[in-house]
Amino acid sequence: MYSLGAQTLAQLAKALHASVPSITMLIDELASENWVQEIGTGNAQYGRKPALFGLRAGNQAVVVVDISVHDVKLVVFDLTNRVLDRLDVNLRLDDSVAFLEALRGPLETISLRIQENQLNIIGVGCALPGLVDPKTGTNYTYKNLNRPTESLKELLAASFNAPVYLINDTKATILGEHRFGLAKGKNHVLSINIDWGVGLGVINNGEILQGLAGFAGELGHIQLQADGELCSCGKVGCLDTLTSASSLIRRVKNGLKEGRVSKLADENFEDIDAEMVIDKAKAGDEMAIDLLNEVGNELGKGLSIAVHLFNPELIIVNGIVAKAERLITRPIEQAIDKYCLADFRNKLVITVSRLGEMAKLCGTQAYVIQSLLEYEEIP
Numbered sequence: 001m002y003s004l005g006a007q008t009l010a011q012l013a014k015a016l017h018a019s020v021p022s023i024t025m026l027i028d029e030l031a032s033e034n035w036v037q038e039i040g041t042g043n044a045q046y047g048r049k050p051a052l053f054g055l056r057a058g059n060q061a062v063v064v065v066d067i068s069v070h071d072v073k074l075v076v077f078d079l080t081n082r083v084l085d086r087l088d089v090n091l092r093l094d095d096s097v098a099f100l101e102a103l104r105g106p107l108e109t110i111s112l113r114i115q116e117n118q119l120n121i122i123g124v125g126c127a128l129p130g131l132v133d134p135k136t137g138t139n140y141t142y143k144n145l146n147r148p149t150e151s152l153k154e155l156l157a158a159s160f161n162a163p164v165y166l167i168n169d170t171k172a173t174i175l176g177e178h179r180f181g182l183a184k185g186k187n188h189v190l191s192i193n194i195d196w197g198v199g200l201g202v203i204n205n206g207e208i209l210q211g212l213a214g215f216a217g218e219l220g221h222i223q224l225q226a227d228g229e230l231c232s233c234g235k236v237g238c239l240d241t242l243t244s245a246s247s248l249i250r251r252v253k254n255g256l257k258e259g260r261v262s263k264l265a266d267e268n269f270e271d272i273d274a275e276m277v278i279d280k281a282k283a284g285d286e287m288a289i290d291l292l293n294e295v296g297n298e299l300g301k302g303l304s305i306a307v308h309l310f311n312p313e314l315i316i317v318n319g320i321v322a323k324a325e326r327l328i329t330r331p332i333e334q335a336i337d338k339y340c341l342a343d344f345r346n347k348l349v350i351t352v353s354r355l356g357e358m359a360k361l362c363g364t365q366a367y368v369i370q371s372l373l374e375y376e377e378i379p
Contacts, residue, residue, distance in 0.1 A: 001036065002079070002369055006054035008042045027053055034058045055079045061119040063110070063160055064364045066357075067128040068169065069093045069196040072103065073357075074110045076119065077365045081180070085113055093128065095142040100155055107159040114160070124156050124164045125368035127172040127360055129197060134214045137166040165371045169193065169360055170217055173318050174201025174208055176363025181316070181355045188312045191353075192219070192303060194321035194328075196246045198239055202310055219302055220244065242298040245274040245320045251291050252277055262287035278324045289327065296328045300335020307340050307348065315350045318359060322352045 001007055004015065013023045030036040037056040041049035057078040066073040070092055076085040089106045093099060114121060130141030137153040139145050145152040156164045167175075174191040177183040183191070183203060191201035198220030202209040209216045220240035221233055228237025241247055252272060256265055263285045264272060281288035303315065321328055333350050353359055 001053065001055050002373070006039055006042075006052040008050040008052055010050060011042075012053070031056075035060075057082065059118055059120050060122050061114070062365050062368045063114075063121055063124045063156075063162075064361050064368075065124065065126040065156060066169075066361055066364065067093050067126065069129065072106065073361070074106060075361050076110070076114060077362075079369070081362055081365060084117070084119065085110065087113075093142065095144045097144055097147060100145065100147070100150070100152060103152075104155065104159075107155070111159050121160045121162045123368040123372050124160050124162050125172075125364040126152065126156060126164065126166045127169045127364045128166065129169050129195075129199070131213075131215050131218070132166050132168040132171075134165065134167055134171075134210070137164070139166070163372065165368050167364060167367050168199070168214060168217075169195075170199030170201045171208060171210070171214070172363040172367060173199075173360045174203060174316075174363070175366055176355060176359035176361070177201075177316055177318075177353065178203055178208065178363075179366045180362050181353060181359055182351065183314065183316060186314055188310065189314045189316065190303070190306055190310060190312045191316045191318055191359075192299065194243065194245065194299070194317065194319040196320075197244050198299070198302075200306060202306075204310060219306060222302060222305065224298060224301060239298065239302040243295050243302070243321075248274055248277060248291060248295055248321065251294070252288070255287055255291070260287050264288065274320045275323065278321070278327070281324060281327050292321075292324050292327045293331045295321065296331025297335045299328075300332040301339055303332065304336055304339035307336060307344050311344060313347060313349065315348065316353050317351070318353045318356075322356075325352050328352075 009020050009023050013020045027036060034056055036053050038051050039054045040052045042052045044050060057080045060079050061084060062077050064075045064077060072089040072091045074087040075083060078084055087106060087110045091102055130139045132139050153164050153166060170193040173193050177191055183189040187206040189203040193199040200217040200219035202217055221238045223237045224239050224242060225237030229241040230236055231238035231241050249272060252264060263280050267276060277288050281292050317329060329350050329352060337345060
């Protein structure tokens with residue numbers, strides 16, 4: 001019912017390869033424990049319309065912790081994906097024990113609000129950047145989040161007394177798109193997440209590609225310039241150095257220092273961010289438009305490699321830079337036209353996410369429910 005929505009007894013019996021009497025007994029049991037409820041009637045060609053059963057929101061809830069390099073979001077969802085509470089925290093991700101200590105206060109705040117609302121937290125999902133092994137909850141990029149005395153996963157488990165599942169932010173985003181967004185019902189999709197880094201989510205044959213340790217999709221660290229800039233990973237000329245939000249801001253500031261004409265020169269130099277650049281570009285600022293065009297072109301080059309590897313039907317653009325809309329998708333399309341074989345491009349659609357930040361939040365929620373159901377940990 002979580003995956004398919006409201007169902008009749010006959011539909012559930014067919015999906016689960018069970019008899020209608022057996023399904024009826026299971027539904028009665030789940031209803032008595034307030035997990036499901038009758039929510040209306042389905043369609044019938046003849047006779048009486050069958051009852052529809054769906055998940056009951058009740059007081060069961062999931063906490064989603066969205067950690068990025070610029071802030072932290074704490075969101076509480078019920079089982080119907082409705083947001084019950086939200087706390088946005090001005091806390092930047094840092095690979096240090098200090099970050100975990102700073103996170104403790106906001107976790108206590110949202111935990112108290114959960115108690116006041118008498119919610120029962122059945123699971124916690126945490127989406128964050130880096131090389132995240134979902135099986136162990138280890139982040140190999142931000143190693144200090146795995147400290148033996150109290151790791152991020154242990155801190156979250158102690159705060160909410162519930163199972164905790166960590167997932168890479170790009171994987172969470174593509175899961176949200178596949179379950180609730182433009183990728184729903186599609187089997188071959190790429191989701192390019194352009195934030196402070198660049199990540200690629202891949203749906204291949206209807207399944208999200210994880211790789212051996214959950215690392216698949218690190219498109220930001222393919223080399224595009226052999227003599228390029230030093231990347232944070234220690235290598236040179238990575239796609240991240242050319243196309244991420246941080247590289248966009250760096251290009252803008254370098255341009256202003258060189259005396260390029262732009263309305264961005266009227267802004268406080270240190271306060272310039274990606275959204276400011278996008279706003280100026282939409283208002284017609286030539287330098288901002290040029291730089292977004294350069295970013296889109298480099299993204300298209302990198303994506304051309306992924307297109308040849310995975311032959312997708314759809315590419316969804318997510319992240320901060322996606323707010324530029326056609327100013328970023330147009331140069332991506334032009335670069336893919338230039339660098340891809342024509343037959344790969346013929347049926348390929350490139351578009352901006354309709355879910356925005358909710359793709360990652362809802363994807364993390366879905367990952368928690370999926371994990372709880374697979375491992376039968378729901379209390």
